[in-house]
Amino acid sequence: MSGMIYNGIFKENTDFICMTCNSPVWECNDSKYAWECLDCFNKFAYNDAIEQSPHFHPAVSIASFDGEVFSFLCCSNGNKVIFDNQISAESYLMNQGICCESLGDFYFVERVVEL
């Protein structure tokens, strides 16, 4: 699954995008709304966002979670490795000997938000 880490909590991609700026929308922390956009800061009712194209594959980094913190796969320079999309991230893991069933242990992270 891909999604974002929001204040240390993983939120799954909702498959909906913002009608104003086309960014993915996220489950809103404010229960009066269904979605919120973190790019234009709008909040929406359920029907006010549109479904993502099935061809929308955002770039992701790979994280694992030990129950307390997320650790990212990093290059030798300490920067996160960014993959074009979840499919290439999964291929990378499988090339590293991770079996298909274990892919679910990893988080494919589109963005990280710390407030």
Ligand SMILES: [Zn+2]
């Ligand atoms: Zn927006």
